[in-house]
Amino acid sequence: REAERQAAEAAARREAERQAAEAAARREAERQAAEAAARREAERQAAESAARREAERRAAEEAARLEAERQSVEEAQRLEDEERQAVAAAIAEESARQAAEEAQRRRAAVGVAKVKTPEQTVVMVADDSRVVRVKTGRLLTAHRYQVLMAEDGQDAGRQIEKAVPDVLVTDVDMPGMDGLELARQVRGNPRTAHLPIIMVTSDSDELRIQARAAGVNVVLGKPYPEEQLIAHIQQLLSNSLRA
Template sequence: RRVVRQTCQETGKEAELQVNGAEGEMDRTQLNRIVPALEHILRNAIDHGLEKPAERKKASKSDSGTIAINFSREGSEVVLRISDDGAGINVDTIRNKAIERGLIDKNSKVEDDEVLDFILQSGFSTAEQVTQISGRGVGMDVVNTEIKQLNGSLHIGTELGKGSTFTIRLPLTVLINQALMVHVDEAVYAIPLSNIEHVVRVTSEEINKLSSGGASDYVYAGYQYEHLHIGYVLHGTAPAKMPEKGKFPILLARSGDHRVALQVDQLIGRQEIVIKSVGQQLSSINSISGATILPDGQVALILDLSTLIRTSHALQKTDDASRLLHEAAAVKEEKIPTVLIVDDSITVRKVTQRLLTRHKYEPITAKDGMDALTVMLETIPDIILLDVEMPRMDGYELATAVRSDPRLKHIPIIMITSRTGDKHRDRAINIGVNMYMGKPFQEHELLENIQSLLHDQ
């Protein structure tokens, strides 16, 4: 609404903004990346789409134009439609401009939809001059590129004299679910409540009897549940002997005809989680259905109990059951080291990226700590280069989150910052940062430090 109000003031036009479906859920990362695109489309709608009050009167329209943003979910997609009731886009003007620039042949038959797509090309404009309102460093080509990077699409529809509609389609990458958070070994896991039949507490004496083979099954409500420790199924390691006193949680679950009593170390509690997809490193592990970022920044894997139960039967046929979670992290073979660059300066990211590429590293980038956590859901880097001052989550907060996450705590961290005072350095070292460098850094020194830390691993 601020963008609409400000643009109307600058153009001398009137517009009412209508938002429908705003209560729908959308991935925060997607939302943050799509906001600049939405703002540009809104400015365009007012600057180039809506007519001034006098022109609208001549066209038998109300003085005030209408811009509508509609959010909806269609299948596995989030759909955003931005519509205006303005003058529409003159397709013939775009066609003539494309012919003039040699993009299409004068005699060729090109459909209107294809002609409208020229608006999305870099440097293509039919305006006599670029205004400071809709031309603020984000062109429609950049908007289209950003949407494509999110694996989405942008479609333009228009009717001369009646208005235009920009339709953005994005994959639905997030689901909301109720989950039970549990501790297993040193890690936190999320288990959807829909997977759990009952939660019971069992004495350590009963658990030790089950674990030692004194009883093969746990009996509840007349049904027999095979006793397993989740850590055994996930890691292939038997749990330590339980303390002599106390009661411990057991999750009762079923997959088909198989009933299992799954032992965990500790219940944390019920929590609403945002489910994110995991990258190739973890997607091949059937018992993991996704991941979620906890309020403290830690990443928790989401377990699919149905698959976990089926997996447990295969694991029990061999004493040296494969360590499923560690299998993903162990796929290192002879690969190029991956370096995660976390810095809010695009210049620093680009310069460092080029340096690392020249020296046979595979760089990936993140603009702040929250972005880095999302990146590490997909790819676990071999080393992290980390700035301190960043929006949303700074370097100290990210380093703390990494060191407290069992999946990530082994990753070496080099902090690179203009804050070179002892108190900043000491704080970083206390958190667990491996090396601390000042800005601007010497290229040879950075490369030596990276090589040294990777060699130590």
């Protein structure tokens, strides 16, 4: 019986030790699992914080880039506006200078001006369109003006070199030499600098400025009333006589 009792006690002690060991192992496993979960949570939070900071940094960089682009566009627009204003001012100044020189040349002309009748007045029409030449020529002929025809700017320049008309009516867009170049050539020659020039062009402010700078007296938009052309010719001839 003693032996059985001792064996039972030993078995109970071993069972208690086994259960204690299992409980300790279970607590250790739970501790390690808790530590691992806490570590993963800390890593997750750190990753989220890093991602948030990176997103904020990129957003700040993008905002700075867009602001720099906006400022660059505004600066370019400002410089363009200043350049356009400077060009317009230079064109206006050049136009005024040429007008003053033209007036001075007319005042210095020798001889007394003589009033011409329409029959004695020669009007040159320079246009690469045959339809326009014929139509304008018929209008001028109906008002008893003498008419010369030029197919383009070069043709007009050659004819003017031989005989200077009283008035030049020219288109802008012509092959070879356009109307602006023809006007500059006429104004650049002292022999023809006084010649009144009427330019027919599209209704464009830029072209009007260029025409004025080239020395054109009158710019007519397309289409124009026929009586307006006749009135301008009469006015220009009257002004040239007074000058």
